[in-house]
Amino acid sequence: MAEQGKELKIFTTAQVKEHNTKSSVWIIIHNDIYDVTSFLNEHPGGEEVLIEQAGQEATEAFEDVGHSSDARAMMEQYKIGTLVDSERKPDLPKKSDPEWKESSGSSDVSWKSWIVPIAFGFVATVIYRLYFMS
Ligand code: HEM
Known part of the structure; x- marks a missing residue:
């Protein structure tokens, strides 16, 4: 995807692998390629972790x-x-994605979760009527 007019090139893992030294550090995250060479000494997590992943x-x-x-x-x-x-x-989930999204397909589970409160309400109504209306 080209963002703000910036053109994104297509690379192979072999090309990325060539940038595995401190003088040029490329890394692959979520199938995109990042040149973090100029970011090494700004990274709050330190340059070592980035160099370890280089290429x-x-x-x-x-x-x-x-x-x-x-x-x-x-x-x-x-x-x-x-x-x-x-x-x-296949892309790994991003940690910021809400995990509950994955289970939203199982609608009968959420339906069953209504049975207990409804049954409870029904029983409470019957007891109330028997007790107060007799
Ligand atoms: C372009 C890529 C990256 C950017 C822009 C980036 C940016 C940051 C930022 C802003 C922080 C501060 C904490 C936060 O805001 O989450 C951080 C912390 C950190 N990053 Fe990265 N990072 C990148 C890649 C990586 C990679 C590939 C690793 C691999 C292990 C890594 C390891 C760490 C560690 C260990 C910390 C310290 C966490 C802590 O002290 O709690 N980072 N990074």
Whole structure:
């Protein structure tokens, strides 16, 4: 996707792998490629962790840290491209995605959760009528 007129190039993992030293650090996060060379000494998590991931897929490491939405917005300026279709991985969920979304398909579970309060209300009504209306 081209954002703000910035053109994103298509790269292969082999091309990314060449940028695995401190002088040029590229990483892959969620199938997009980031050149974080100029960000190394600004990264609040330190340059070492980025250099460790240099030239490779870092989605899991990135998500494990639980980066903030600020961090995610910050990433955009280092994005230089995206992976070729044939090498894209099924995307990992972003930690900021609400997890309850995944279970929203099971509608009969939420339906059953109404039975207990409705039955309780019914029983309470019957007891009330028997007790007060006799
Ligand atoms: C372009 C990519 C990245 C950006 C823009 C970025 C940005 C940030 C920011 C802003 C923070 C401060 C805390 C927060 O706001 O969440 C942070 C912390 C951190 N980041 Fe990154 N980060 C990137 C990639 C990575 C990667 C690939 C790793 C791999 C392990 C990593 C590991 C860490 C660690 C360990 C911390 C410290 C967490 C803490 O002290 O609680 N980051 N990063």
